[in-house]
Amino acid sequence: MYRVCKTITRARPLQLSRSTSYKAPIRDVKFLFDEVLDAQKGFPPHATPDVVDMVVGEVAKFSESVLHPIWKIGDAGCQFDGSDVTTPPGWKEAYQQYVEGGWPTVSAAEEFGGQGFPHLIDMVKAEFCATANWTWFMYPMLSHGAVETIVAHASPEMQAMFLPKLVSGEWTGTMDLTEGNAGSDLGQVKTKAIPTDDGRYRITGSKIFISCGEADFSENIIHLVLAKLPDAPAGTKGISLFIVPKYLVNEDGSLETTKNCVAGGIEHKMGIKGSATAVMNFDGSIGYLVGKPHDGMRQMFSFMNTARLHVGVQGLGAAELAYQNALPYARERLAGRSPGGPTNPDKPGDPILAHPEVRRMLLTMKSFSEGARCLVYYAAQLLDGSLHHPDEATRQDMDQELGLLTPIVKAFISELANEMASHGIQVYGGHGFIGEWGMEQIARDVRISTLYEGTTGIQSLDLLGRKVMMNRGAVLSAFCDKMVAFCDAQTDPELRPHCEAVKAAAADWLQVTKEILLRAKDPSQLESSAVDYLYFSGYVTFSYMWLLMEAKARLRLAEKPTDPEFYEAKIKTSAFWFNRMLPRMQAHKITMLAPTSDLTAMNDEEFAFLE
Numbered sequence: 001m002y003r004v005c006k007t008i009t010r011a012r013p014l015q016l017s018r019s020t021s022y023k024a025p026i027r028d029v030k031f032l033f034d035e036v037l038d039a040q041k042g043f044p045p046h047a048t049p050d051v052v053d054m055v056v057g058e059v060a061k062f063s064e065s066v067l068h069p070i071w072k073i074g075d076a077g078c079q080f081d082g083s084d085v086t087t088p089p090g091w092k093e094a095y096q097q098y099v100e101g102g103w104p105t106v107s108a109a110e111e112f113g114g115q116g117f118p119h120l121i122d123m124v125k126a127e128f129c130a131t132a133n134w135t136w137f138m139y140p141m142l143s144h145g146a147v148e149t150i151v152a153h154a155s156p157e158m159q160a161m162f163l164p165k166l167v168s169g170e171w172t173g174t175m176d177l178t179e180g181n182a183g184s185d186l187g188q189v190k191t192k193a194i195p196t197d198d199g200r201y202r203i204t205g206s207k208i209f210i211s212c213g214e215a216d217f218s219e220n221i222i223h224l225v226l227a228k229l230p231d232a233p234a235g236t237k238g239i240s241l242f243i244v245p246k247y248l249v250n251e252d253g254s255l256e257t258t259k260n261c262v263a264g265g266i267e268h269k270m271g272i273k274g275s276a277t278a279v280m281n282f283d284g285s286i287g288y289l290v291g292k293p294h295d296g297m298r299q300m301f302s303f304m305n306t307a308r309l310h311v312g313v314q315g316l317g318a319a320e321l322a323y324q325n326a327l328p329y330a331r332e333r334l335a336g337r338s339p340g341g342p343t344n345p346d347k348p349g350d351p352i353l354a355h356p357e358v359r360r361m362l363l364t365m366k367s368f369s370e371g372a373r374c375l376v377y378y379a380a381q382l383l384d385g386s387l388h389h390p391d392e393a394t395r396q397d398m399d400q401e402l403g404l405l406t407p408i409v410k411a412f413i414s415e416l417a418n419e420m421a422s423h424g425i426q427v428y429g430g431h432g433f434i435g436e437w438g439m440e441q442i443a444r445d446v447r448i449s450t451l452y453e454g455t456t457g458i459q460s461l462d463l464l465g466r467k468v469m470m471n472r473g474a475v476l477s478a479f480c481d482k483m484v485a486f487c488d489a490q491t492d493p494e495l496r497p498h499c500e501a502v503k504a505a506a507a508d509w510l511q512v513t514k515e516i517l518l519r520a521k522d523p524s525q526l527e528s529s530a531v532d533y534l535y536f537s538g539y540v541t542f543s544y545m546w547l548l549m550e551a552k553a554r555l556r557l558a559e560k561p562t563d564p565e566f567y568e569a570k571i572k573t574s575a576f577w578f579n580r581m582l583p584r585m586q587a588h589k590i591t592m593l594a595p596t597s598d599l600t601a602m603n604d605e606e607f608a609f610l611e
Contacts, residue, residue: 020325020438022068024060024128027566028370032377035552039120039377042384047117055106055117059125062101063132066094071133074274075441078215080266085214085276091136095169095217104140104169108147112163119387123380126310127373131317134445135274139172139212141310145303146173146222153291153299154243161249162222172215173222175303176207176244176280184458186297187235191227193242193287203227203244203287206264206279211452213278214246214263220255221246223280224303225287226296233294241296242287261285271444305406307453309379312409315417316372318446322424322439323365330358330427352427360580361423367546367577368420370570372413374545379409400475404467405541411459412538414449421446460530463537469520473513480506483544492554495547498578502547505540505585512536512589524596532592539585543578550574 033039033052040049070090079086098104107122108114122144129137147166150159165171182188191205203225207213214221223244232238247255264279291299330353334344338354352358379402386399421443425432432439450456468476483506487499516533519525553570561567 019072019436020068020321022064022132022321022324024056024063024131025320025373026056026060028373029056029124029377031549031552031566031570032374033120035556036374036548037120037377037381039118039381042381042388043118043121044116047121052121055121056124058101059103059128062098062103063128066097067129067132067136070094070136072438072441074133074135075271077268077273078266078276080214080263080276083262085216085263085266085278087215087217087276088274091274092216094136095139098140099169104143105167107144108167109151112147112151112159113167118380118384120377120380120384123309123313123377126313127316127320127376130310130313131320134314134317135272138272138275139215139217140169142175142212142307143169143171143173145175145306145310146224148306149175149224149241149299149302150243150290152302153241153295155291158243158288158290162243162245165220166222170218171220171222172212172218173224174210174212175300175307176210176213176223176225177300178207178209179205180208184455186226186239189226189228189239191225191282193227193229193240193289195229196286201227201229201242201287201289203242203261203282203285206281208279209267209452210278210280211275213276213280214266215276219247220249223261224290224300225282226300227287229293236297238294239296240293241290241299243290244282244285244287248286270447271441272448304453308406308410308459309376309383311449311453312372312376312379312413314449315413315415315446316369316376318417318442318449319365319369319372319420322421322442323362323369325439326365326424326427327353327362329431330362358427361427363573363576364581365420365423367573367581368416368542370549370573371542371545371577372417374549375405375409375413375541378545379405397478400471401479404463404475404479407454407459407463407467407534408538408541410453411450411456411463411534412541414446415456415535416538417446417449418443456534457527457531460534461527464516464530464533465526468513469517469526473510473517476513477510480510483547486544486547486551490551492551495551495554498543498547498550498574501578501582502540502543505543505582508585508589509537509540512592515593522596524600528594528596528599529592532588536585536588536592539582539588543582546574546577 070088074088074091076088078088102115103125105114106117106125107119110116126141143166147163150163166173177186179189179191181190191203191207193201193203195201205227207225223246225242225244226239227242228238229240244261246259246261248260249255261280261282264281267277269277331351333352334347334349335352336349336355338350339356342350343354344350382398382402386395386402389395389398425439425443428437428439431437435441454462484503487503490499516525516529549570553567557564557567
């Protein structure tokens with residue numbers, strides 16, 4: 001009845017040498033699923049432990065053997081001939097294997113051809129694919145967002161027309177928001193939608209920075225386009241959402257042969273070059289109104305929230321890939337002698353892993369990657385609960401907690417992922433700056449993560465302004481209560497110092513929030529505090545994730561497991577996090593509460609004195 005996704009094994013048309021390697025962290029995933037999150041209790045009957053293990057194992061094979069070998073060649077970019085885009089060699093073939101393996105259908109509803117697995121299982125697929133080859137994964141990731149949006153807001157007729165082939169992966173999807181005059185401020189959108197006599201609309205305008213807007217992966221691309229009707233109110237309240245297919249669909253399901261919308265070009269970028277970032281032109285293109293007029297911004301958040309969680313996965317993947325490759329390099333590279341005396345006296349030097357500074361960078365990367373994985377999966381579990389938990393009040397609570405954590409997943413993880421990619425380069429030294437090793441490509445590819453789907457500044461304002469201030473801190477208080485309750489329930493004396501640290505951090509979080517609330521009458525206070533507030537929130541949240549993991553690791557060690565080294569490493573990494581990462585929050589606390597006068601005192605002319 002249910003098919004298990006699998007890797008389609010065939011000879012690849014292109015064999016590439018690679019300077020990086022990737023191994024899916026299956027053991028860490030099992031630890032989170034089986035011990036930390038107790039994930040199985042929320043899974044549907046067909047997601048048995050054996051089936052879940054099989055899915056995780058198969059997507060590991062696909063990401064390791066199919067996706068990562070074609071990651072580096074993607075840096076050469078796509079080709080645009082004035083009309084069509086050709087993706088890098090091997091990418092189209094990899095996508096066909098992805099479709100044949102059933103991977104697009106993992107979490108989609110069964111009524112539309114999906115397999116109905118939880119989003120948590122789909123998030124494992126996302127992590128493995130994103131780490132192996134994020135830029136390639138952008139194509140199916142955006143399709144996933146299109147599916148979620150159409151399921152949530154489109155009419156049954158539109159769902160029947162577009163969902164089956166979007167879910168199967170035969171078609172891909174993307175979102176078209178940004179215009180030359182309207183970036184983050186979508187209220188300035190100028191694309192127009194004119195009603196026709198048959199109930200459809202003529203869409204006219206241009207969109208820029210459209211990820212995967214044109215490609216050769218699929219026979220059709222479904223664009224979700226923001227536009228304004230003739231009677232639209234000003235600003236974001238006047239935005240409507242339209243489905244605009246690349247090729248119109250005939251009544252018999254066949255496609256028209258003339259393009260309904262066209263790419264005007266693709267961007268030349270710093271990174272993620274294998275993703276065709278297109279200028280999309282709509283010249284009277286036929287579109288279908290999704291839901292009610294002027295409701296486009298609310299509807300598009302279904303897409304954007306999905307994408308924001310996946311941008312967090314991008315950050316996790318970049319950090320993990322940098323760490324997985326920096327670690328063996330540090331073990332093999334000989335330079336200098338260990339401060340404690342030679343560890344390799346017969347060789348001209350010791351492995352650089354013996355140097356405390358190198359160990360600091362590697363442990364920073366390890367503690368961040370494992371903390372990020374825990375938070376991403378924790379958020380995916382909240383998403384599943386917000387949709388499927390039998391109790392309505394619990395669903396609402398989980399949805400609100402997910403809303404609070406989403407900007408942290410997106411912005412905090414992406415910001416620190418850039419730091420982790422930099423550490424990866426630094427471990428390699430000068431070799432990290434050289435293209436053939438691949439480390440600098442990780443840094444270039446992840447740099448976009450703090451920009452798209454809402455910059456860090458916008459995500460910070462969303463966290464502080466919408467997710468905290470709009471409910472007067474009630475959702476934050478509930479989350480902090482949850483952390484404190486967990487701490488108070490722990491009986492292991494070895495865990496007590498970290499429990500007290502989390503409780504103190506939660507109290508600090510509530511206190512700084514109260515202080516900012518009291519200062520909110522100063523219109524510049526919120527914006528001047530927001531980014532530091534997000535960083536502060538991220539460090540506290542990660543510390544809770546590490547406490548969850550450490551508590552389980554200590555319990556398992558007491559049971560004499562067959563692999564005690566795994567749990568001992570968790571405890572040691574947790575100690576590093578609490579000793580060297582959590583204290584960063586104090587600097588952000590001081591900064592966020594600084595007076596705004598130092599930002600506003602300077603006149604515009606005083607910013608530079610250049611002749």
